[in-house]
Amino acid sequence: MYRSHNNGELRIDNAKQEVCLSGWVQKVRDKGFMVWVDLRDRYGITQLIFDGERTDAGIVDQARSLGREFVVQVKGQVIEREAKNDQMPTGDIEILVTEIIVLNKSKTPPFTIENETDGGDELRMKYRYLDIRRNPVRENLIFRSKVTMEVRNYLSKEGFIDVETPYLIKSTPEGARDFVVPSRMNEGQFYALPQSPQTFKQLLMVGGLDKYFQIVKCFRDEDLRADRQPEFTQIDCEMAFVEQEDILNTFEGLVKHLLKEIKGVDIAEFPRMTYEEAIRTYGNDKPDIRFDMKFGELNDLAKEKGFGVFDSQELVVGIAVPGCAGYSRKQLDKIVDFVKKPQIGANGLIWVKFNEDGTFKSSVDKFFDQDQLKQWADRLDAKEGDLLLVMAGDVNKVRTQLSTLRMEMAEQLGMRESNEFAPLWVVDFPLLEWDEDSERYHAMHHPFTSPKPEDMHLLESDPGKVRANAYDMVLNGNEIGGGSIRIFDKETQARMFDLLGFTKEEAIDQFGFLMNAFEYGAPPHGGLAFGLDRLVAILGGQETIRDFIAFPKNNSGRDVMIDAPSNIDDDQLKELHLKINL
Structure with missing residues (x-):
């Protein structure tokens, strides 16, 4: 047994108990006649005492030889501290050590493992496994876990089914750039990593699953900012036999639940604002209304x-x-x-x-x-x-x-208080936006978004005026989720592809599987996807998602810890039927 207790749980009620603890050496204080060691694990810090009068001299010498981040196991008795520390939960006690084992030595870390560290961003990302030992990073990851568990609990109670969808899919021309994966067994052909499980969740509705969710990795090969990563996580959801109001009410409930359970905040209402009003009143479609x-x-x-x-x-x-x-x-x-x-x-x-x-x-x-x-x-x-x-x-x-x-x-002026939360629905987005360079329409959300029923007739006469049956959830000036009621009949979907500049052959080649599915009794359906990384960051009082991701990429899309992306050898290239011309 490596430990009988963790380093955050012992209290004065445990006095006189014999215990076994393990962890990392945070600090050693040698006063000559006495040595104190702070022992740390994810639960907290416990002070160890090595007393020349009460501890074997050899064990005291061992304590003096300990370095920062050594992994050790100790046995000893819980005793009351003479100088108590009310700044830490274990501050009333210490462990009078009778036995110590060094489980692993450590090189001197390249930065201090403290709340306030001397390591810069790039250095800490290179040694991210050390950075995770620091309280702020560890607490952010624990916080993220708490949020995801509450999401799962809420959606499961609402009857949603957690279904995994494929990571190796077909590349499509809409949206951001795909990350592509060469197929060894199919020469000259490629998979793409999903930017979203969009078509799969629609097919699950055709399949009759009714309520689907997935906390899923998605991938976009795009320029990066502080709030973007090439791989990110979505809370992806879809429902059948619903209208927009059903979607809004369901996911208002989810966000209310998270704010209540995670932050202790009650939100009475979610205001609604049209896209046109948001642009006219605030100059953007994700206004901060705090x-x-x-x-x-x-x-x-x-x-x-x-x-x-x-x-x-x-x-x-x-x-x-x-x-x-x-x-x-x-x-x-x-x-x-x-x-x-x-x-x-x-x-x-x-x-x-x-x-x-x-x-x-x-x-x-x-x-x-x-x-x-x-x-x-x-x-x-x-x-x-x-x-x-x-x-x-x-x-x-x-x-x-x-x-x-x-x-x-x-x-x-200090108006953007991180502990104040102001959610908002933005609705009635344009369905299409005209691109001057390509001289064609692009989908404002994606090609599967349904027009508002009252605007359906404008698809033929004035498509630029058609409003989408789409909605975004905004929290504190950040879009945290977005979705729409979907097209579920083949004719409307074909017309949408036509407006987006697809030939009939291209539409069938890219999305024929979805069009075919619509011919087998597709129900009305719609959904929404939350950006989990961004949602967690805002709930955690920060705006940089990287702080809540265990192993993030830097602003160049690189993982400096494992040095990826990297070259592959010629044999691998040959197997994949690829040739790199430099």
């Missing part, structure tokens, strides 16, 4: 007043930032510099101070009088003491720019 600062469009109040900057642009739009009318010129210049950054791309902005005495001071006082600025303030729901920030430009571009500024101001 704070206000709604957009106000000012064209009728600001254009044709002799100010050329406004007159020459499509849209003049602004926000009211609460309590910032006292900003200095230096602070205002910083805001202007922020929007001029290349990644934002604005030429500048107009500021208006709504002073506490009800007067206005602005960067355009030469062009607009007090009454006109008061109209701006009313449009933006501004109050005395607020700062108005106004931008102008092409409609889509300026909304995106102002949305970024809104988030930046909220961050600066």
